[in-house]
Amino acid sequence: MNRYPLWKNLLVIIVVVLGMLYAMPNLFSQDPAMEITGSRRAQMDSATERLIQERLTNSNVQIKSMESGPDRLLLRFINSEQQLLAKDLLETALGGDYTLALTLSTDVPDWLRSIGALPMFLGLDLRGGIHVLIDVDMDAAVAQALDRYAGDIRTLMRDKRLRYTTVSQTDDGVVVSFKDAGVRDQAYEAIDEEFGNLQMEAVDGENFQVRVQLSRNEQQATRKFALEQNVTTLRNRVNALGVSEPIIQQQGERRIVVQLPGAQDPAKLKELLGATATLEYRLEDTEHSIEDALDGKVPVGSKLYHTRDGRPILLKKQVIVTGNQITDASSGFDQRTSQPAVFVSLDGPGARRMRNVTTENVGKPMAVVFIETRTDTRVVNGEKVIQKIPVQEVISVANILEPFGRRFQTTGLDSPGEAHDLALLLRAGALAAPIDIVEERTIGPSLGQDNIDQGFRSVVIGLLLVMVFMVVYYKIFGLVANLALIMNLVLIVAIMSMLQATLTLPGIAGIVLTVGMAVDANVLIFERIREEISIGNTPQASIYAGYERALSTIVDANITTLIAAVVLFSFGTGPIKGFAVTLFIGILTSMFTAILGTRSVINLIYGNRRVKQLAI
Numbered sequence: 001m002n003r004y005p006l007w008k009n010l011l012v013i014i015v016v017v018l019g020m021l022y023a024m025p026n027l028f029s030q031d032p033a034m035e036i037t038g039s040r041r042a043q044m045d046s047a048t049e050r051l052i053q054e055r056l057t058n059s060n061v062q063i064k065s066m067e068s069g070p071d072r073l074l075l076r077f078i079n080s081e082q083q084l085l086a087k088d089l090l091e092t093a094l095g096g097d098y099t100l101a102l103t104l105s106t107d108v109p110d111w112l113r114s115i116g117a118l119p120m121f122l123g124l125d126l127r128g129g130i131h132v133l134i135d136v137d138m139d140a141a142v143a144q145a146l147d148r149y150a151g152d153i154r155t156l157m158r159d160k161r162l163r164y165t166t167v168s169q170t171d172d173g174v175v176v177s178f179k180d181a182g183v184r185d186q187a188y189e190a191i192d193e194e195f196g197n198l199q200m201e202a203v204d205g206e207n208f209q210v211r212v213q214l215s216r217n218e219q220q221a222t223r224k225f226a227l228e229q230n231v232t233t234l235r236n237r238v239n240a241l242g243v244s245e246p247i248i249q250q251q252g253e254r255r256i257v258v259q260l261p262g263a264q265d266p267a268k269l270k271e272l273l274g275a276t277a278t279l280e281y282r283l284e285d286t287e288h289s290i291e292d293a294l295d296g297k298v299p300v301g302s303k304l305y306h307t308r309d310g311r312p313i314l315l316k317k318q319v320i321v322t323g324n325q326i327t328d329a330s331s332g333f334d335q336r337t338s339q340p341a342v343f344v345s346l347d348g349p350g351a352r353r354m355r356n357v358t359t360e361n362v363g364k365p366m367a368v369v370f371i372e373t374r375t376d377t378r379v380v381n382g383e384k385v386i387q388k389i390p391v392q393e394v395i396s397v398a399n400i401l402e403p404f405g406r407r408f409q410t411t412g413l414d415s416p417g418e419a420h421d422l423a424l425l426l427r428a429g430a431l432a433a434p435i436d437i438v439e440e441r442t443i444g445p446s447l448g449q450d451n452i453d454q455g456f457r458s459v460v461i462g463l464l465l466v467m468v469f470m471v472v473y474y475k476i477f478g479l480v481a482n483l484a485l486i487m488n489l490v491l492i493v494a495i496m497s498m499l500q501a502t503l504t505l506p507g508i509a510g511i512v513l514t515v516g517m518a519v520d521a522n523v524l525i526f527e528r529i530r531e532e533i534s535i536g537n538t539p540q541a542s543i544y545a546g547y548e549r550a551l552s553t554i555v556d557a558n559i560t561t562l563i564a565a566v567v568l569f570s571f572g573t574g575p576i577k578g579f580a581v582t583l584f585i586g587i588l589t590s591m592f593t594a595i596l597g598t599r600s601v602i603n604l605i606y607g608n609r610r611v612k613q614l615a616i
Contacts (some may be wrong), residue, residue: 002543002607004600012600015592016487022494025108025119031064031076032083033105036090036098044073048094055093061086076105080128103261120496122261123504123578124443126452129261133439134234136254141226141433142219143169148327148347149195149212150174152406155348156194162187165207173213184208223253225328226433231256256435281320283357284365284397290314305369307394315367315394320357325350331419334409340419341409342396348406355405362403368396368410455508462515463489470519474526476615480601481522484593488518491589492582504578514586520557521594524550526616539611547599554595558587 036052037044049068052075056063063086064076077083087100094100106119124131150169153176157164164187165177176191178184181204188202188210197218203209214222227250235248238258247259285302293304293314305313328345346354358366371392398410467485470478492511496503529546537545565587568580606614 002540002603004603004607008596009600012596015491016597019487019491019494021112021115022117022498023490025106025112025117025497026493028106028108028119030106030119030122031078032080033077033103034075034083034086034090035101035103035105036073036075036094037101044068044098048098049073051093052090055089056086059085059089061089074105116498118497118500120493121500121502122452123502123507124259124261124441125505125575126455126503127261128443129259131260131439131441131443132258132437133251134230134256134258135436135438136227136230136256137434137436138223138226138254142214142222144433145214145222146174149198152195152348152351153191153212155352156190157187160186160190162190173211176210176212178208178210181208184210227254227256230433230435234258255438280322280369280371281354282315282318282367282369283320283361284367285314285316286364288314305367305392305394307397313367313394313397315369320366321346321350321354329423331416331423332409333416340416342419342423343407343409345407346405351406354408355403358400358405358408359403362400365397365399367394369393370395451505455505458512459489459508459515462512466515466519470522474522474616476605477522477526477529477602480598480605481519481526481594483601484522484597485515485518487597488586488589488593489515491593492586495585495589496582501581502578503582504575506575506579507582510579510582511586514583514590517561518586518590518594521550521554521590522598524553525594525598529614530616533614533616539606539614542614543602543606547595551595554591558591561587 049066052073053063053066056075062078062082064078066076067074075086077086083102087102090098090100108118146169150167153174154167157167157176162183163178163180164183165179166175168175168177176187178187184202188200191198191210191212192200195212197215199213199215201211201213203211231248231250234256235246238246238248238260246261247257249257251257285299288299288302290312293299293302294312298304299314301317302314303317305315307313325347326344327347330343332341332343333339334341369392371390396410463485467478467482470481470485472478474481489511492514525546528550529542532542532545533539562584565580565584569577569584572580
């Protein structure tokens with residue numbers, strides 16, 4: 001009666017083996033490490049490795065191991081103090097040409113890595129780092145959009161030779177006033193033709209007006225664009241910190257979360273968040289020789305630049321437009337050639353300037369220069385000095401096919417992905433709306449280790465108490481439940497490792513809660529078996545009835561908990577999400593181990609043989 005078919009036994013065995021394999025990487029120690037990579041101007045070679053090793057040895061910094069890889073060097077340290085000391089030392093020794101990323105690296109064997117078995121990520125509360133919550137001023141984003149439209153409308157009125165009295169900006173729109181109704185009607189048609197996405201209204205009164213407002217969809221698009229652009233801008237800036245696995249993501253409709261595991265310098269983070277970056281459009285100088293410029297003979301009126309891949313290029317000093325005049329940028333495809341392209345929109349003065357220059361230079365190449373201020377740490381006269389170094393890189397060069405003004409496209413890109421990245425880069429030169437840091441938390445690595453120790457201790461204590469109770473109360477059946485409970489913990493860790501989920505302190509709380517809840521299903525089953533025995537059923541029939549008749553109750557109870565976990569994950573913030581993830585996974589694994597797992601073991605012990613009495 002109580003026997004499983006072969007496929008069910010094989011399923012349980014396969015799940016157990018896979019769970020142990022993918023949970024195993026978490027048993028290996030996670031060493032504080034530093035990953036060093038070279039920029040386009042400096043490559044990681046043997047000479048650089050020797051320099052790093054000499055500097056660390058001379059300063060008595062203890063290295064656990066050094067691993068060389070393609071274009072990178074991984075240093076392992078015995079503790080986080082040595083890691084931070086090495087970071088300060090190498091920042092001054094290597095300068096800004098190398099990126100130093102703090103991380104945790106495990107000694108996972110290659111055979112486990114080959115099957116994708118990696119340890120879980122640790123959250124800020126377990127690893128240490130910086131958490132910043134940023135609020136984006138959406139009203140300012142809409143006001144900036146209205147200000148741009150007001151300037152564009154003034155330019156349009158002058159180009160169309162339509163005399164207006166005033167162009168004023170209100171809280172929700174732009175008002176253009178005229179002395180003559182006929183001129184007002186012409187202006188209405190011109191504005192409608194140029195800005196068809198705006199809501200317009202002609203008003204008669206003491207003077208004749210055209211009232212322009214952003215539609216609700218346009219306001220939502222403006223706010224969404226501002227938030228996306230700020231996320232992209234902040235991501236580009238945070239990458240300069242060299243932190244491994246940074247998290248920059250949207251939270252709600254107007255907030256951005258920045259989490260930097262391993263970072264311990266909030267002042268530097270604030271400096272980067274407030275940094276500036278911009279773009280410039282310049283014509284390429286095709287009349288003079290690059291070779292002469294490389295020899296130091298740069299022509300008057302030109303300047304030598306380099307592309308991102310290091311190729312030298314000669315550009316004219318005269319700036320056509322800057323990034324401050326870009327109002328929008330999006331990626332797409334050229335309608336004529338179907339090649340990837342980036343579509344750029346300029347404000348009124350920028351559009352007029354661009355049209356004049358492109359009309360005179362059809363067929364000539366134009367370059368996009370990305371300008372950014374980076375922070376570099378160097379040693380001057382034995383003291384560490386932080387310097388701000390402007391970096392100018394050419395990110396795109398394309399030929400001018402025809403005159404263009406307010407809206408144009410950049411082609412000559414290799415792939416749609418490159419076009420998408422360039423559009424983001426064009427928009428990310430500056431923040432689209434002001435930001436305000438509303439919350440800031442810094443967690444030290446020692447506190448993170450304390451959280452890990454206390455969390456592990458709580459899981460062990462909770463597990464032992466539950467196991468002791470189950471053995472005392474249910475005897476052999478309690479031992480089987482304990483085996484399922486241990487396997488449940490292994491499966492939770494394995495699934496989180498496979499998903500590369502992040503374990504946080506609330507996540508550990510979810511695991512502790514799951515330890516208590518995981519035996520609920522077994523308690524229901526065992527109590528049902530005891531009831532069947534008390535009414536006179538045979539042991540085999542009692543086991544069968546206990547599992548079959550308790551199943552619906554177990555499923556109902558766990559489904560309600562799963563619904564609660566889904567709601568917590570959907571509407572909760574970071575810590576709540578961490579709790580919800582472990583709770584959700586724990587409920588699923590506990591149902592598997594409590595129903596299928598314990599049944600297979602009970603069948604193995606009592607199945608297919610005469611039993612007079614159950615140890616329950």
